[in-house]
Amino acid sequence: MSFDRRVFEAKGYLVVPGFVDLHTHLREPGFEDSETIETGRRAALRGGFTTICAMPNTEPAVDSPGLLKELIGRGHDVGGARVLFVAAITRGRKGRELADMVELAQAGAVAFSDDGSPVEDARLFRSALEYARASGRPIIEHAQDLALSAKGVMHEGSVSARLGLPGMPAAAEEAAVARDLALARLAGARLHLTHLSTAGSVELVRHAKADGESVTCDVTPHHLAMTDEWVAGSRAFAWEGEDRAPRGVPYDSSTKVNPPLRTRADVRALWAGLEDRTVDAIATDHAPHSSVKKDVEFDQAAFGISGLESALALVLGGVRAGWAPLETVIDALTTGPARALGIDRPEGDWVVIDRDAEWMPRADELASKGKNTPLIGRTLIGRVVATVVAGEVRYEGVVGVAEAISRR
Amino acid sequence: MLDTDDWSLEEIETVLDQTRAMVEILSRPIRRAPALRGRTVILFFAEVSTRTRVSFELAAKALSADVVNITATGSSVEKGESLLDTVRTLQALGGDVVVMRHSSSGAPYFVAQRTESAVINAGDGWHAHPTQGLLDAYTLRDALGELGGKRVVIVGDILHSRVARSDINTLVPLGARVTLSGPPTLVPAAWRCGQLPAGVTYEPLLDRALDGADAVIALRLQRERQESGLLPSLREYSRVWGLSLDRVGRMRPGAPVMHPGPMNEGIEIDAAVAHGSRSLIETQVTNGVAVRMALLYLLAGASTPSGVPAAAAPLEERG
Structure with a gap:
């Protein structure tokens, strides 16, 4: 299989293939007050994502071919981004018995994941990997040792010590990554590790790839741009000085996310991983929540950042700072995730980008129902001006752009 | 505030x-x-x-x-x-x-x-x-005079203690040095691994921490800490990190003993210390x-x- 990537300038805009998001929460069915397939698909377009992979942690969980087919039907309506569905690894995502993985794959599951609930039982996870191999789909694993992360609500380090918040050590992720890599090797299966957040995790994957393992991984825009200082009120991107950046309020639950925002050294390591292709993809882990779940005490708040619409601006910030070349991050948003899924990048999907546009996310202007992002009110640079899906302009942020594109 | x-x-x-x-x-x-x-x-x-x-x-x-x-x-x-x-x-x-x-x-x-x-x-x-930090600073200054160059030991469950954090934030700007002591599982990992706040050091063993100290603040130990596996036993805790008469004698003569209350007498502090001549707990x-x-x-x-x-x-x- 081969993928092409075309980058060309048009009227000062950048036109690149549509983005593929390996990790999106659409909340339907069960949590429609946080997001629906429809609002999520619209938010995706505004972020330049033409294909998104919906995670199965809905209520009920997507663990049966019947529900999967029903959802695929709902995701096929006109408008919005293309939706692919990830099915659960275990029944009810409870980690006790496998879902009917072969049938789910036949019904259209693009991958398997119990995202949010790592499969703790190593023997069961081995079986899942064997089944994934047989069904020809990858396992997307949220690597986290739950006993180690325990009741943590942020990264364990000097900031959590200062704030008096229970921490999740980096080792909670790294221990799980090491286990998952060993089991994937045993099963000979395709393992995709999602939202890696620590320097140690990237290093483990680097070694596994050097050994020829068929492992892939992604990182999120927020882990590429924000540090644990954001929980203490910082709003400085990892590549900015603290003194010049605006400040927020400490304990803002919009900075609460799992895996947690890590240290600046971790952020640097994620970028280094992108640059040497240890990291295959940038995935949003778009996790919209209604205000009921977020407008509460920090330790009581739900984990997650609403990320589809600001993803591009965050990664372009790192590019501007010289932390990775533009083509590397565009690859990680397009061909990288397609390759991780083993799908062809859809033809006719394009996104038009204004790299210099300054804008400010506002709660009432986000298409997503999830307003839970610490970027509300923060000036960002770089914005999607139009998104084309299957040759059709489905989002147009600036009038007249569509004509300019369709003429070419 | x-x-x-x-x-x-x-x-x-x-x-x-x-x-x-x-x-x-x-x-x-x-x-x-x-x-x-x-x-x-x-x-x-x-x-x-x-x-x-x-x-x-x-x-x-x-x-x-x-x-x-x-x-x-x-x-x-x-x-x-x-x-x-x-x-x-x-x-x-x-x-x-x-x-x-x-x-x-x-x-x-x-x-x-x-x-x-x-x-x-x-x-x-x-x-x-914060008001505990301020009242501890006030009490210490009343007892010791200016805090510049003075060394205050805070012992116990630092990890879960808002009192320890506020004491540090108040005493250090006033010139005191703070030595934290307590079981490794009850001190934030970053602070054990050298990323300590300015003016603060960590000494796991209380006997050493107390040598020549100017004051000690003992923290309340919640019994749940043992149940959640952070402590082998309350008995060991009390033997190693409890304030006994012998132990407070390692400090400078007359160095005061404080506790934010409520106390577990017999665990983090002996009754003889809590109600002894060095105690400022009622003050x-x-x-x-x-x-x-x-x-x-x-x-x-x-x-x-x-x-x-x-x-x-x-x-x-x-x-």
């Missing part, structure tokens, strides 16, 4: 000076001044606390404020009312000052952002207990009222004829 972590030395000194004036009022035959007459202080305690609540109540009443109590027991908080709802109620009630205690670190920031009242943090989760309680009076006065007593000896101009209301 959510945390002292961003206070300047001058601000800390202002409160400590004002506290001295309040101690004077408390020593009068009639312990009352009209400074906050007509002002309403709401005591919102979403976590059970008798000592701190009563201390604030006495402080507010000594300044003639009206005091309203909202406590966890018997209020809608227990029935599952959200903090947001409670804040809306507090806002509608319109108190001048909300004094709050909450089990979640950071909860006072949540409330302060959503109400126009001044908010005083009376303890939030593991994060901060802490008295000074606690004075510190809280000082803060209430500085936050809410701005424009009223006070009857309070003016040690300083009132502080700007803090965000």
Whole structure:
């Protein structure tokens, strides 16, 4: 299989293939007050994502071919981004018995994941990997040792010590990554590790790839741009000085996310991983929540950042700072995730980008129902001006752009 | 008044000076001044606390404020009312000052952002207990004189202690050096691994930490810590990190012993130490009222004829 990537300038805009998001929460069915397939698909377009992979942690969980087919039907309506569905690894995502993985794959599951609930039982996870191999789909694993992360609500380090918040050590992720890599090797299966957040995790994957393992991984825009200082009120991107950046309020639950925002050294390591292709993809882990779940005490708040619409601006910030070349991050948003899924990048999907546009996310202007992002009110640079899906302009942020594109 | 972590030395000194004036009022035959007459202080305690609540109540009443109590027991908080709802109620009630205690670190920031009242943090989760830090600083300075060059040991469950964090934030700017001591599982990992706040060191063994120290503050040990696997046994804890008469003798002669209360006598502190000649534990309680009076006065007593000896101009209301 081969993928092409075309980058060309048009009227000062950048036109690149549509983005593929390996990790999106659409909340339907069960949590429609946080997001629906429809609002999520619209938010995706505004972020330049033409294909998104919906995670199965809905209520009920997507663990049966019947529900999967029903959802695929709902995701096929006109408008919005293309939706692919990830099915659960275990029944009810409870980690006790496998879902009917072969049938789910036949019904259209693009991958398997119990995202949010790592499969703790190593023997069961081995079986899942064997089944994934047989069904020809990858396992997307949220690597986290739950006993180690325990009741943590942020990264364990000097900031959590200062704030008096229970921490999740980096080792909670790294221990799980090491286990998952060993089991994937045993099963000979395709393992995709999602939202890696620590320097140690990237290093483990680097070694596994050097050994020829068929492992892939992604990182999120927020882990590429924000540090644990954001929980203490910082709003400085990892590549900015603290003194010049605006400040927020400490304990803002919009900075609460799992895996947690890590240290600046971790952020640097994620970028280094992108640059040497240890990291295959940038995935949003778009996790919209209604205000009921977020407008509460920090330790009581739900984990997650609403990320589809600001993803591009965050990664372009790192590019501007010289932390990775533009083509590397565009690859990680397009061909990288397609390759991780083993799908062809859809033809006719394009996104038009204004790299210099300054804008400010506002709660009432986000298409997503999830307003839970610490970027509300923060000036960002770089914005999607139009998104084309299957040759059709489905989002147009600036009038007249569509004509300019369709003429070419 | 959510945390002292961003206070300047001058601000800390202002409160400590004002506290001295309040101690004077408390020593009068009639312990009352009209400074906050007509002002309403709401005591919102979403976590059970008798000592701190009563201390604030006495402080507010000594300044003639009206005091309203909202406590966890018997209020809608227990029935599952959200903090947001409670804040809306507090806002509608319109108190001048909300004094709050909450089990979640950071909860006072949540409330302060959503109400126009001044908010005083009376303890939030593991994060901060600023009035305890200030009263400990006041008590230590009264006992030791200037704190510059003095070394204060804080021993016990540092990880879960808002008192330890606030003591550090107050004592270090005043010039003291702080030595933390306690079981490795009860000290934040970053602090054990060298990323300590300025002016602070970590010495696991209490005997060594106490050698030549100028004062010691013992923290309360929650019995749950053993059940959750963070401690092998309370017996071992008490033998290694408990304050015995022998052990406090390693400090400089007469060096004081403090404890924020309530104490587990026989675990973190022996009765002979708690009630011995070095103990300032009861003085802490008295000074606690004075510190809280000082803060209430500085936050809410701005424009009223006070009857309070003016040690300083009132502080700007803090965000």
